[in-house]
Amino acid sequence: MALIKLENITLEFPVQASKSDRRQSSSKESHIGGQLSLGPSGQMVVRALDQLSLTLGPGDRLALLGHNGAGKTTLLRVMAKLYPPTHGRVTVQGRVAPLLNLGFGLDMDSTGYDNIFIRGLYLGMSKADLKKKADAIAEFSELGDFLDLPMRTYSSGMRARLAFAISTHVQTDILLLDEVVATGDARFLKKANEQLENFARDSKLLVLASHSNKVLRDLCNKAVILEHGRIKAFGPIDEIIDAYAVSMGVEAKDK
Numbered sequence: 001m002a003l004i005k006l007e008n009i010t011l012e013f014p015v016q017a018s019k020s021d022r023r024q025s026s027s028k029e030s031h032i033g034g035q036l037s038l039g040p041s042g043q044m045v046v047r048a049l050d051q052l053s054l055t056l057g058p059g060d061r062l063a064l065l066g067h068n069g070a071g072k073t074t075l076l077r078v079m080a081k082l083y084p085p086t087h088g089r090v091t092v093q094g095r096v097a098p099l100l101n102l103g104f105g106l107d108m109d110s111t112g113y114d115n116i117f118i119r120g121l122y123l124g125m126s127k128a129d130l131k132k133k134a135d136a137i138a139e140f141s142e143l144g145d146f147l148d149l150p151m152r153t154y155s156s157g158m159r160a161r162l163a164f165a166i167s168t169h170v171q172t173d174i175l176l177l178d179e180v181v182a183t184g185d186a187r188f189l190k191k192a193n194e195q196l197e198n199f200a201r202d203s204k205l206l207v208l209a210s211h212s213n214k215v216l217r218d219l220c221n222k223a224v225i226l227e228h229g230r231i232k233a234f235g236p237i238d239e240i241i242d243a244y245a246v247s248m249g250v251e252a253k254d255k
């Protein structure tokens, strides 16, 4: 079972704005970000998602394209049920593995090895399953004896290695990914990409945000273009990547 159904989703962030003397009112809409407006109580709000509807099922591998601040991360977080929408309904059926914020769910005072269990349980793995997979996860991370030290002593790349190793060894139906593989050194990056491709192939439904056309073409079969929180286009991956490049006034390079 793998289903994500979003019905008329709007998500607004109330924000505190202080306008500097230097920057007075802006009459035209910015090219980046969500929609800024004043709420009923006079407070500034950013509308990150705007009446967005989308249904995904087994076999769908969706790429999220869009300018900076278009709403890609917010949309993934809504799908992961980390953000409740301001309006609309979210239905998710199946086990979800969100690789959105690699540090999320890790305990910095526990050792790397203990964190394999802490994070694994958080992602829905059973203790028995974790015992079987712990060695493979430890080996994949290549952290060796560092796994016996508290995670606060790790560099950010070392933390990312462990978090990535744990998250991609869980069994899942739905995989939500947000440009997470951009951490680690070059050798780990190559290994991580291969692992990610296998993991993505094994999952039934995938949603991925990335600014790399190559990653998107390798892993996805459909795409949406988000613009200021709205779906501007939806269709087959190659068609949408080309349409996006045209809308941005650039060539669709595979980088």
Ligand SMILES: Nc1ncnc2c1ncn2[C@@H]1O[C@H](COP(=O)(O)OP(=O)(O)OP(=O)(O)O)[C@@H](O)[C@H]1O
Binding pocket: 013, 014, 015, 032, 033, 034, 035, 046, 047, 048, 066, 067, 068, 069, 070, 071, 072, 073, 074, 075
């Ligand atoms: N916690 C927050 N508080 C206030 N505004 C937020 C918050 N998170 C996101 N936003 C706003 O929501 C809009 C969408 O942001 P989001 O991070 O979803 O964009 P994105 O498409 O992932 O961008 P990028 O490609 O730059 O990572 C932006 O205008 C951003 O300023």
